[in-house]
Amino acid sequence: MNTKSVFNAAVCLIGFLILFIHALNIILKKDRRKDEKSLLAFIVFTAIHFLTYYIFTVIKERYTSDAFIMSFYTVFYIMNNIELLLFYLYLTSYSNVESKTKKITDIINYSLFAVFVISDIVNIFTRMYFTSIGGVYFRQDLMIVSQGYQFVMLAVCFILTVINKSLNFREKLAFYIYCVLPVASIIIQNNLPGYAIAYMVLLFAIEILFLFINVEKNIKLREDEKQLKEADMKIMVSQIQPHFVYNTLSSISTLIPLDPDKAQKALDDFSDYLRMNFSTLTSTKLVSFEDELKHIQTYVSLEKLRFNNRLNFIYEIETTNFYLPPLSIQPLVENAIKHGILKKVEGGTVTLKTREDDSSYIVEIIDDGVGFDMNNVDFKSNKHIGLNNVRHRITSMTKGEISFNSKVGEGTHVIVKFYK
Numbered sequence: 416m417n418t419k420s421v422f423n424a425a426v427c428l429i430g431f432l433i434l435f436i437h438a439l440n441i442i443l444k445k446d447r448r449k450d451e452k453s454l455l456a457f458i459v460f461t462a463i464h465f466l467t468y469y470i471f472t473v474i475k476e477r478y479t480s481d482a483f484i485m486s487f488y489t490v491f492y493i494m495n496n497i498e499l500l501l502f503y504l505y506l507t508s509y510s511n512v513e514s515k516t517k518k519i520t521d522i523i524n525y526s527l528f529a530v531f532v533i534s535d536i537v538n539i540f541t542r543m544y545f546t547s548i549g550g551v552y553f554r555q556d557l558m559i560v561s562q563g564y565q566f567v568m569l570a571v572c573f574i575l576t577v578i579n580k581s582l583n584f585r586e587k588l589a590f591y592i593y594c595v596l597p598v599a600s601i602i603i604q605n606n607l608p609g610y611a612i613a614y615m616v617l618l619f620a621i622e623i624l625f626l627f628i629n630v631e632k633n634i635k636l637r638e639d640e641k642q643l644k645e646a647d648m649k650i651m652v653s654q655i656q657p658h659f660v661y662n663t664l665s666s667i668s669t670l671i672p673l674d675p676d677k678a679q680k681a682l683d684d685f686s687d688y689l690r691m692n693f694s695t696l697t698s699t700k701l702v703s704f705e706d707e708l709k710h711i712q713t714y715v716s717l718e719k720l721r722f723n724n725r726l727n728f729i730y731e732i733e734t735t736n737f738y739l740p741p742l743s744i745q746p747l748v749e750n751a752i753k754h755g756i757l758k759k760v761e762g763g764t765v766t767l768k769t770r771e772d773d774s775s776y777i778v779e780i781i782d783d784g785v786g787f788d789m790n791n792v793d794f795k796s797n798k799h800i801g802l803n804n805v806r807h808r809i810t811s812m813t814k815g816e817i818s819f820n821s822k823v824g825e826g827t828h829v830i831v832k833f834y835k
Contacts, residue, residue, distance in 0.1 A: 420472050423611040427469035430618040434462035437625055450509040457501040461621065464494050465614065479550030485539055488552060492535045492544075496564050500528055506572050506590060509628070510579045511814070514774070520571055531564040569594045589627035593620040666721050681720050684713045701738035701812065704769065704776075708735065711745050711767065718752055725762030726752060732769050737776040739815075739833055740808040747780045747805065747829050755784025755827055763826075775815075775832045783826040789819070809833075 441447060441455045471487055503524055507517055538544045544561040545554050573594040576587050600616035663685055670678040688710070715728045748767060756763040768779040809815040813833050821827040 420475075423614070424469055424472045426611050426615050426618070427465045427472065430614060431462050431465040431469060433618065434458050434465060434621070438462060450505065453501070453505040453508040457498070457505045458621070460501055461498055461617070464498055467491070467494065468611065468614065481547040481550060484547035484550060484552055488545060489535055489539055492561060493532055495562075496528055496531055496535075499565050499568050500524065502593070503568055503572055506575060510575065510582055510586075512575055512579065516575070520575065523571060524568060527564045527567055531561070535561065566598060569598055585627045589624045592623050596620045663717055663721070670720070681717065684716050688713050688717060702741045704735045704737050704739060704778075707739060707741065707744050708732070710742070711748050714745055714749060715752075722757065722762065726756060727762070727764040729764060729766040731766060734769050734771045734776060737771075737833055740812045743805055743808050744778055744780070744831065746802075747831070750802065751780050751782040751784065751827060751829070755782040755786070758785045775834045778831040778833075780829040781826065786821045786823045786826050788823055789821055
């Protein structure tokens with residue numbers, strides 16, 4: 416092999432081995448993130464791409480027919496486009512691109528992909544991009560046009576990165592590098608034929624992508640898991656407060672001689688309530704809303720045992736077919752009862768609603784209690800550690816949202832959204 420072939424073979428073989436290790440690392444993970452599945456597809460295909468070019472570099476001196484050269488380079492250019500398609504899917508999966516924007520970019524992406532793949536196949540007959548004469552590959556004047564899909568989609572990916580507010584500086588920098596360097600390498604490659612410059616630059620861009628984004632993301636997730644466990648402990652402590660335990664047991668004790676069956680039911684409810692709270696200490700998995708609803712019903716029945724007609728609770732449940740962090744709605748119900756309804760002498764009503772729209776499942780907790788002045792409440796203060804823990808669980812485990820609206824003397828309306 417000549418110097419160019421040795422250089423190209425070395426770049427492709429090293430690239431394949433590095434990408435193979437990255438793919439193996441993702442495959443062996445117990446719990447893969449959603450974006451890591453698309454990252455795995457991108458890395459595996461890129462590794463195959465590197466291996467394909469390595470094999471071609473090794474055997475091309477033996478197979479020099481025009482048909483072989485034309486066939487290989489057609490497959491090669493189509494693989495370039497597939498690789499960029501997989502990168503686009505990874506970018507949109509990782510950065511949670513807004514649905515309307517994604518619909519537009521999807522149309523651009525798949526339309527251009529189809530057009531340029533077809534044009535690569537048509538080139539076999541027209542030779543408008545490249546040709547082979549006597550087993551030697553020659554670029555034609557329109558060669559740069561064949562890479563139009565890559566230029567356009569890398570520009571689209573660059574713009575998506577710029578407008579995305581959820582990405583931090585390191586994440587944006589990694590995506591910028593991947594979008595810019597391949598374009599530069601394509602231009603250099605067209606002026607420096609024979610050397611696999613594009614492969615070398617592509618490998619560098621992928622390494623930056625992997626180190627800046629995937630490794631960084633895994634470290635951040637471990638930190639989030641640690642914070643989540645601490646939040647679980649704080650929630651458990653805040654939910655099982657001594658006065659609640661004493662008051663409930665006192666109510667059950669008073670009820671035993673008067674109505675043993677009702678006392679037994681209350682004791683069973685209290686046991687279920689404690690079991691659910693303690694189970695959140697060892698679980699970071701989502702639970703069905705049906706399970707959360709049972710826990711809410713258990714808690715409400717215990718409070719009604721103590722406060723009788725002062726507490727009226729209404730369920731307007733339209734949907735239960737979704738999942739959420741454990742103990743993410745029950746504390747909000749408890750807050751509405753304790754700090755809204757029971758601060759009124761006559762008591763009041765709490766309504767729990769669920770519904771869904773095209774993009775989310777919505778849970779509402781509405782009370783007609785004392786309410787509060789939104790301008791005078793700092794939800795980030797230690798006084799609201801329970802609400803902060805609930806917010807943390809909802810946002811970190813489901814990327815959901817929680818909002819409050821309250822007026823003094825009229826009550827409070829809490830809306831929680833869990834996106835589909």
